[in-house]
Amino acid sequence: MNESAKEEQLTPEETPAQEEKLSKEKTLAEQAPPSYECRSCGYVYVPSKGDNQGKVPAGTLFTDLANDWRCPVCGVRKTQFINIGAQGAPSGFAENLDYGLGINRLTPSQKNILIFGALGIGFLFFLSLYGLN
Ligand SMILES: [Zn+2]
Numbered sequence: 001m002n003e004s005a006k007e008e009q010l011t012p013e014e015t016p017a018q019e020e021k022l023s024k025e026k027t028l029a030e031q032a033p034p035s036y037e038c039r040s041c042g043y044v045y046v047p048s049k050g051d052n053q054g055k056v057p058a059g060t061l062f063t064d065l066a067n068d069w070r071c072p073v074c075g076v077r078k079t080q081f082i083n084i085g086a087q088g089a090p091s092g093f094a095e096n097l098d099y100g101l102g103i104n105r106l107t108p109s110q111k112n113i114l115i116f117g118a119l120g121i122g123f124l125f126f127l128s129l130y131g132l133n
Contacts, residue, residue, distance in 0.1 A: 032086035
C-alpha cells in the first residue's frame with residue numbers, strides 16, 4: 001500500500017546503493033565523524049559522546065553544533081576548535097586491518113592516545129585481577 005510513496009522519496013541522485021559505494025572508498029577513520037580539539041584548553045569534542053554540559057545529544061556532529069556553542073571547559077567559540085580526525089576508529093581500510101595497523105596514518109596526538117589508552121586499559125585490567133576471589 002505504501003510502496004508507491006516510498007519510491008517517490010528516493011531521488012535518482014541519492015540512492016542508498018551509491019552512498020554505500022562511496023563509503024567503501026574511505027578508511028574506517030574517515031567514515032567515522034571527526035573529533036574536534038579545543039586549541040585553548042585541549043578539550044576534545046567527540047561526536048559519539050556529545051556534550052552533557054551543553055545539552056548536546058550523543059551523535060551530534062561538531063559541524064552541526066549551534067554557532068553559539070562554547071567549549072564546556074574554557075568557554076571559547078567553535079572557531080577555536082581544530083579537526084583532529086576520528087577518534088576510537090581504526091585508521092586503515094577495513095580489508096587491510098589484518099595486514100597492518102596503519103600507525104603511519106596517525107597524528108602524534110592520536111598515537112599518544114593509542115599508546116597511553118592501551119596502557120591505561122591494560123593497567124585497569126591488571127588491577128581488576130585483584131578483585132577476583
Ligand atoms: Zn576549551
